Amino acid sequence: MAIHAAVAGASGYAGGEVLRLLLGHPEIRIGALTGNSSAGRPLGEVQPHLPALAGRELVATTAEALAGHDVVFLALPHGRSAALAAKLGERTLVVDCGADFRLRDAAAWERFYGSPHAGTWPYGLPELPGAREQLRGAGRIAVPGCYPTAASLALYPAYAAGLAEPEAVIVAASGTSGAGKAAKPHLLGSEVMGSMSPYGVGGVHRHTPEMAQNLSAVAGEPVTVSFTPTLAPMPRGILATCSAKARPGVTAAGLRSAYEKAYRDEPFTVLLPEGRWPATASVYGSNTALVQVVLDEAAHRIVAVCAIDNLAKGTAGGAVQSMNIALGLPETLGLPTAGIAP
Amino acid sequence: MAIHAAVAGASGYAGGEVLRLLLGHPEIRIGALTGNSSAGRPLGEVQPHLPALAGRELVATTAEALAGHDVVFLALPHGRSAALAAKLGERTLVVDCGADFRLRDAAAWERFYGSPHAGTWPYGLPELPGAREQLRGAGRIAVPGCYPTAASLALYPAYAAGLAEPEAVIVAASGTSGAGKAAKPHLLGSEVMGSMSPYGVGGVHRHTPEMAQNLSAVAGEPVTVSFTPTLAPMPRGILATCSAKARPGVTAAGLRSAYEKAYRDEPFTVLLPEGRWPATASVYGSNTALVQVVLDEAAHRIVAVCAIDNLAKGTAGGAVQSMNIALGLPETLGLPTAGIAP
Amino acid sequence: MAIHAAVAGASGYAGGEVLRLLLGHPEIRIGALTGNSSAGRPLGEVQPHLPALAGRELVATTAEALAGHDVVFLALPHGRSAALAAKLGERTLVVDCGADFRLRDAAAWERFYGSPHAGTWPYGLPELPGAREQLRGAGRIAVPGCYPTAASLALYPAYAAGLAEPEAVIVAASGTSGAGKAAKPHLLGSEVMGSMSPYGVGGVHRHTPEMAQNLSAVAGEPVTVSFTPTLAPMPRGILATCSAKARPGVTAAGLRSAYEKAYRDEPFTVLLPEGRWPATASVYGSNTALVQVVLDEAAHRIVAVCAIDNLAKGTAGGAVQSMNIALGLPETLGLPTAGIAP
Amino acid sequence: MAIHAAVAGASGYAGGEVLRLLLGHPEIRIGALTGNSSAGRPLGEVQPHLPALAGRELVATTAEALAGHDVVFLALPHGRSAALAAKLGERTLVVDCGADFRLRDAAAWERFYGSPHAGTWPYGLPELPGAREQLRGAGRIAVPGCYPTAASLALYPAYAAGLAEPEAVIVAASGTSGAGKAAKPHLLGSEVMGSMSPYGVGGVHRHTPEMAQNLSAVAGEPVTVSFTPTLAPMPRGILATCSAKARPGVTAAGLRSAYEKAYRDEPFTVLLPEGRWPATASVYGSNTALVQVVLDEAAHRIVAVCAIDNLAKGTAGGAVQSMNIALGLPETLGLPTAGIAP
Numbered sequence A, B, C, D: 001m002a003i004h005a006a007v008a009g010a011s012g013y014a015g016g017e018v019l020r021l022l023l024g025h026p027e028i029r030i031g032a033l034t035g036n037s038s039a040g041r042p043l044g045e046v047q048p049h050l051p052a053l054a055g056r057e058l059v060a061t062t063a064e065a066l067a068g069h070d071v072v073f074l075a076l077p078h079g080r081s082a083a084l085a086a087k088l089g090e091r092t093l094v095v096d097c098g099a100d101f102r103l104r105d106a107a108a109w110e111r112f113y114g115s116p117h118a119g120t121w122p123y124g125l126p127e128l129p130g131a132r133e134q135l136r137g138a139g140r141i142a143v144p145g146c147y148p149t150a151a152s153l154a155l156y157p158a159y160a161a162g163l164a165e166p167e168a169v170i171v172a173a174s175g176t177s178g179a180g181k182a183a184k185p186h187l188l189g190s191e192v193m194g195s196m197s198p199y200g201v202g203g204v205h206r207h208t209p210e211m212a213q214n215l216s217a218v219a220g221e222p223v224t225v226s227f228t229p230t231l232a233p234m235p236r237g238i239l240a241t242c243s244a245k246a247r248p249g250v251t252a253a254g255l256r257s258a259y260e261k262a263y264r265d266e267p268f269t270v271l272l273p274e275g276r277w278p279a280t281a282s283v284y285g286s287n288t289a290l291v292q293v294v295l296d297e298a299a300h301r302i303v304a305v306c307a308i309d310n311l312a313k314g315t316a317g318g319a320v321q322s323m324n325i326a327l328g329l330p331e332t333l334g335l336p337t338a339g340i341a342p
Helices: A013-023 A081-088 A106-113 A131-135 A146-160 A208-219 A252-263 A312-327 B013-023 B081-088 B106-113 B131-135 B146-160 B208-219 B252-263 B312-327 C013-023 C081-088 C106-113 C131-135 C146-160 C208-219 C252-263 C312-327 D013-023 D081-088 D106-113 D131-135 D146-160 D208-219 D252-263 D312-327
Strands: A003-008 A028-035 A071-074 A093-096 A140-142 A164-174 A224-231 A238-246 A269-271 A289-296 A301-308 B003-008 B028-035 B071-074 B093-096 B140-142 B164-174 B224-231 B238-246 B269-271 B289-296 B301-308 C003-008 C028-035 C071-074 C093-096 C140-142 C164-174 C224-231 C238-246 C269-271 C289-296 C301-308 D003-008 D028-035 D071-074 D093-096 D140-142 D164-174 D224-231 D238-246 D269-271 D289-296 D301-308
Touching: A003 A013, A013 A028, A013 A312, A071 A081, A071 A312, A081 A093, A093 A312, A106 A208, A131 A312, A140 A312, A146 A164, A146 A208, A146 A224, A146 A238, A146 A252, A146 A289, A146 A301, A146 A312, A164 A208, A164 D164, A164 D238, A208 A224, A224 D238, A224 D301, A238 D164, A238 D224, A252 A269, A252 A289, A301 A312, A301 D224, B003 B013, B013 B028, B013 B312, B071 B081, B071 B312, B081 B093, B093 B312, B106 B208, B131 B312, B140 B312, B146 B164, B146 B208, B146 B224, B146 B238, B146 B252, B146 B289, B146 B301, B146 B312, B164 B208, B164 C164, B164 C238, B208 B224, B224 C238, B224 C301, B238 C164, B238 C224, B252 B269, B252 B289, B301 B312, B301 C224, C003 C013, C013 C028, C013 C312, C071 C081, C071 C312, C081 C093, C093 C312, C106 C208, C131 C312, C140 C312, C146 C164, C146 C208, C146 C224, C146 C238, C146 C252, C146 C289, C146 C301, C146 C312, C164 C208, C208 C224, C252 C269, C252 C289, C301 C312, D003 D013, D013 D028, D013 D312, D071 D081, D071 D312, D081 D093, D093 D312, D106 D208, D131 D312, D140 D312, D146 D164, D146 D208, D146 D224, D146 D238, D146 D252, D146 D289, D146 D301, D146 D312, D164 D208, D208 D224, D252 D269, D252 D289, D301 D312
Parallel strands: A003 A028, A003 A071, A071 A093, A093 A140, A164 A224, A269 A289, B003 B028, B003 B071, B071 B093, B093 B140, B164 B224, B269 B289, C003 C028, C003 C071, C071 C093, C093 C140, C164 C224, C269 C289, D003 D028, D003 D071, D071 D093, D093 D140, D164 D224, D269 D289
Antiparallel strands: A164 A238, A238 A301, A289 A301, B164 B238, B238 B301, B289 B301, C164 C238, C238 C301, C289 C301, D164 D238, D238 D301, D289 D301
């Protein structure tokens, strides 16, 4: 029996990617599609890459429109999920691609988002220790941010194995789709093509406390994060270059071993053979995370790199993967591991 | 019972795309993978976007390696298919992504390719009138060139309906993957990013006679083609801008009607609603062709545009679609219609 | 004694490029800079690539602000130039980068722009026969559109020599800066990177009558133009692929000879050696136009290609070149011929 | 009286950029141009963006060809400069864009380059303390690497003022031209467009000891550098994101003040106003370095970012700037500060 899924925010990039993946999911039937300013228009006008849904009409984002589905994906600006979820009832699985329920620390939420903390939901990064247990049977899922997904997959094995000092430095390059579909001058193609630029420098990006939360949890002690996001001239992809001082006595072999152990059985996170480094092109459109790690002997730093597709594994893919777990479906169902390359 | 497929030339762009699509095809089991200079290496080194096949070893391209499969995809430079196919036996479906068996006119072949004509196989563009009949049950398939796929889908309805004068002008922009994976200086990222350039101008591109063949066949008279390919700063995609003088008395309504009729029941070719134009981004990684047409009243020309993914619908997708027909499978099996966007 | 120049619309792409070129012009002193919504802000905020002018304040676009300069460049939306110019007095050279005064045919203007025709000024494409004579000493200059610049340079020698039939087919790819700096969703980097798309298809683009005007003038008979612009994933550059039926008896040698004669003494238009084709990267940031032409014998069509930088030779460079002529300065003063490559 | 300059390696990217800048330099006359595999060909075939030199013939790279010029620019693979320079005599200014004479530490040279150390020449980064004194009247100049230029300009003021702990973490994104013009598969446009990837991770990139040398010199103590270069999908540009723990007691105001003091009088290095961050697009083709710095209070790290054009300020621009100083010319002569944007 098909599982009925609705997508709120179906006109945006995250919502469009959820739909693309759901179209390839054998157990899902796509129900209501909602938008804001695009309500009333056919989806084909705003998501021309989804011809199978071109004739579907976008409706306004209301609890009424979303009710009656088995799963509701929320791909909305932060601040809207709590009220909608409250009206959807416990029997509906609500998968929130937004930020509202990611943080456990209410003070951190309020400091970075400037509004009251809505709460905390099971965290949709199944690769983290203990995450799958929380996701199984869950009725609410907080999908991680795209940067925290990449940074956590790059560094958590080092922290889980007690190999890294609790000060992480993360510099990540993101494709422009991470900034969404709203037309802002600095996101024009004329501005971003051929250009790299940083933004949110100095610890002010909202994904910073989420990274610290993930790494601290596995480290068992507070980990500070210095995070610098940069905008790269590509539509998709995140390359997170992450490093931390190695604890005394850490060896290259011990480091490698920790990562091999962490990712040996993961279906979507691939530790590359030594000497090969990930490219975001390799994961274009897929739910795969490619990871590599090395010990810089001279600087005695662990340097780990993770490449993901920010919209796929970083948002919609992680959402569907978590949904699969919550619903008791095979975790990999409907999720491509193959990227579109070249 | 699974269908076993081998891919010759699995290290190249076309071969990699065949593999990506076959990985999502529910009836196919992937067998031998062959390469030339990459023989002996694991596929993961040359196709890092296909983690599911990363450990598979590439073997040398020989008839022995390819034997014993139900389907063999040839993604090789032209000139090699005839000898291989001869050794593969009639019970193996051979799908040639190369040029050897596309042309019916031996003289045209020899003029453009400078070597003896190998013959003509059923032509893998199912959307053309009569093509599906030839493909059903076929044991050999000549996959069309990427440019002829786009140009033929753009213009054939006009010629089939007798609306266009027999002189077509085709200017197409292609992503760089169309030029293959061989490292040539003019294909370096430093050279192609931020740049448009033409090549093969003046009727010398090898896809020219194939376009003329397709359009002439549906027109019932010889159609000459002026074709200019250009290299665009993107990895994938073809945008073919095609035009021809309208025959006297042609109206916008009549033109629209001919295209609606041609594409009403096609699973992969979409005539866009009036006023919307195709972008190659919308078909990234998919088997969809987006088409639009308009009558330029002042110049009395039919202007038709088609966007495809050169590696997907333009090569590997067309190959799998044709294979499905030949094997009696549902034509759309394993082929995504959704593009990866943005 | 320095020539004082003001730039209206200094916050936009065309205005910024005028400023960049004027900064390298030895005879110009840059005076007032005006903007619309950016009035009151320092130029450094909106044109961060011009550090030498970072502290200059943008003022509102009024005749008062522009008065008292020797030259005023207008880089404004169409419809505003006439009123401003009227107030600037005859001793000020007004160089209009907008469309208002390009067309001689008032009916064509009104059909394409939907507003009353303002008049016709000397046309700033010095390479056209007779243009330099009109520009010398002129007090008003209409800078051509970027597409008409490329298309006219590609085809005019063929029409001037009577070699081409009067039906031109022009397909041009433009970088996104041609669409300006206004934030529109379809111009987002996420949308345009990796994608080619057409727009204004079917004879409706406003540059169409300007091309027809230029080619008709040199042909001595009405030339119809079928023009299809496409948006290419690059910030700058136009590649115009232009063709027309060759008149009976036209030979490759005769064609070549006509182009050699036309461009032999031009400082900025380069006819490439046979066999080489222009790339837009080669003219990035320069005032150079690269041209090549060939006779397609089978289709009996003349195919000519021109690459320019749409903001440089296509707008600001053409404006400065024309200003140089009008003021009696050396035509090449301050204008780079070298592109930025790779 | 004109200064005669020869360029060895004129067919490559660095050599081409030297030529582009020299074409705009009022005191330079361009003499011999040498190449290796391209010897005997006209420059127009390999550097089509330099029409003013299109007819010049490339000759083989020999001391004889380079002799008799006032200045010789070497844009060659490392290992060749010493022998050539030895033959050129002391009256010729030799400006080496390669690595041979950058390092003072012979052991570091041999560890990273695997060949005997050739020596140390005055270092062509005039912004570093004491550098201009060494460059004035110099007969030999070692042009810095592109990454060290960006990283040193980002971090040196912090180290010079004693504000940073001696462990720097540098993650830099470079355009593909930094990898040169040799055709390698991973540098194909199809591979690099739309993709970010790291390389030389873990302290093995050859620019690492040069960064450490520069920062250690200004710090007055050994500074270790953890450096990760990444390849970005753009032809040009470097964005260096650099950080280090702040020393105890460092304040945002003190940090800002140190940078303001360092760059107040620099003609090419611009400290941006607070709150604005550099983009590589802003320095495209120019000799400008844009710098910004902030104190991450939570992580107590200094985060500094520098954007340069790797071929201009990072190579050829730095070379010409240093040449100007060595020859007693105005330091800014012939060097644009305006980038090509958008």
